Amino acid sequence: MKKIDRRDVLKGLAAGAGATVAMPALGGRALAQSAGKVVVGTWGGDYARLLTKNIEDPLLKPKGLEVVQDQAGDAPRRAKMVAERRLPRGTVDIQGFSAANMFEMNEAGATEQLDYSKIPNAKNLLPTMKYPYGIGHIYSGNVVIYNPKLISPAPTGFKDWLDPKWGNKIGFIDIQYQAIMIAASMAATNGASMNDIEKAKEILLAVKKAGARVYPTNEAFAQAMKNEEVGISAIWKARVVQWQNAGIPCEAVSPVEGIPAYVSGFVIAKNAPNKDNAYAYMNAMLAKEPQEAFAVDMGYNGTVSGLSVAPDLQKRIGFTPEEEKRIKDLDYAFLAKNDAGMKEWWDKVFKG
Template sequence: MTNGINRRQFGLMAGALAASTALSGTVARAAPSGRVVVGTWGGDYQNLQQQFIVDTLMKDSGINVVFDTANDTVRKTKMLAERRLPRGSMDIACLTGQGAYEMNQNGLLEELDETKVPNMKNVPAVFRNNYSVPHIYTGRVILYNPKFVKTPPTSYADLWDPQYAGKIGVIDIQYQTTIESAAMISGGALDNYEPGKEKLLELKKQGVKIYPTNEAMAQALKTEECVMCIMWNARGYMWKKAGIPVEIAVPKEGLVLYISEMCVPKNAQNKEAAYAYLNAMMEQGPQTAFAESMGYAPTNSTVKLDPELAKLVDYTEEQRKSLMVQKMDYLAKNDAALQDWWNKSFKG
């Protein structure tokens, strides 16, 4: 595996930028340096950053990276609590797409300066907004056990096939995406989940199994208690690597995306170093590492994966035409009502 730039090149590029700025007659900016605090998920997500960014691209760069490890709910709570402080405790916050939207709506995020993240010019429009860097992504797909599902599914509607009654699973914490998927096959849309409710009640009558977490779903697939479910492609990739008997099918309704986003809080203490870190995250080495280890596709269009890996984690040009991002404004307004319906009518 190779990195897009090594640490020597990183320093040379920063120096060259400063020099060229001086020669052009404008005020030169010093290369980013100092402490940068990255609020991130733990496990492989943090470990890959350490290995492919901190220990390689940013080593000897003058930037000291400190990880603040927690889930994104903790990060959002911390940002809200620190909103009136002139200096917050994080320079970068890793958030889900919905989490980043919420923090931006609360006025907590810096407007993204793409001139300081040169790799953003290689990011397709579908991933973009003006307040975050889209790090990695994956699509919502159908996972199925080919031992029981002989014909690969082509639509979310295949989960309603009576021959699989009692063997279909959904995940409690993924109530939003489950209702959304049902809406997509029953006349609804990404900004209208209502038709999906009636459709899910049909699945309830067929004996759908509700699992509390992703891990519980993985166990159900492993034991063959469940033979088909809706899930993120990256999870399917990791579960298949772990020996769980699943294949991945892309629904004809299109690919709704999960995007892992990285944001700079308005009260970040070291914004210049934060931008340098965000740009490094988009380089070939880190993007490839996340694809190989966690099954997430690169958002940088210039990153080239091994063809066999790309078949498993990324999408064809034709499939890319159907990439969709959830309507965050709709979810923000309707999430409480959706969860209430799920708990009382679907689970009850």
């Protein structure tokens, strides 16, 4: 199992602030058969829109590649991938998942073991973002988000977020159930464990009783923050930057209990019908221009070296040296084993 080493990650980010290195935008074997079709499984909303804006329209469609997005939450897309794994040909070529879910799909035997010779731009990929079964596309860390007008004093971590005193000003994002339960475990154990699910459940049920609200998507939660319907939650720091840029009143706090790392990446289905085009898609997402664009448009850190990121932006999307020490890797094996149970409890008990 591949872990995220924060020193390597931050080394790569630091490199991004320096001189730009030459990287091929597209090329090599990855584009040898790029004409045709590729079906991309992804979340909807902003991420899907920015994949189109920064990767598909400028780099792939001019090469004759027809991109079709299969938009859905990660749980149904994972279920479909597992259900189709024994078919000669699946229906989706490349899937976007968190690092934890990429690990899970590999354990399920549904992913292609990557041939990195077909991804020329992967030569610049940070070592910690290079998995045998997938690549990291962007990364950030989970932080507390709050509106200073509604929440005072400022929170210091997950325990302050999950304090029943905030009542219906506490917000949850449905599709982030896994990250929420990790944060609740850290709150319950003062950062000692990300895997104490039973203690996490106790804390979450207490805030549910106090009136906490659940929103179906990141976008729905953002609207609630904008309207001051809710005032505190937890989300990737990249999202805080994006919402600040959109004029939503919010600030970020790196939790004292630790900062869970978040990596969003892509895997290729073992039975992908357009495998060469899936490799072409991976190669394009690692090109310099889209990597820098995602930092600007979405506030995520890139996963390749040699990026040119403005110092003021790097300060907003990155972490201080003291915060770097609190970045924590996720236990992908634990999450793969327990995700189904976590999701069932979330849907039937917490939301029920």
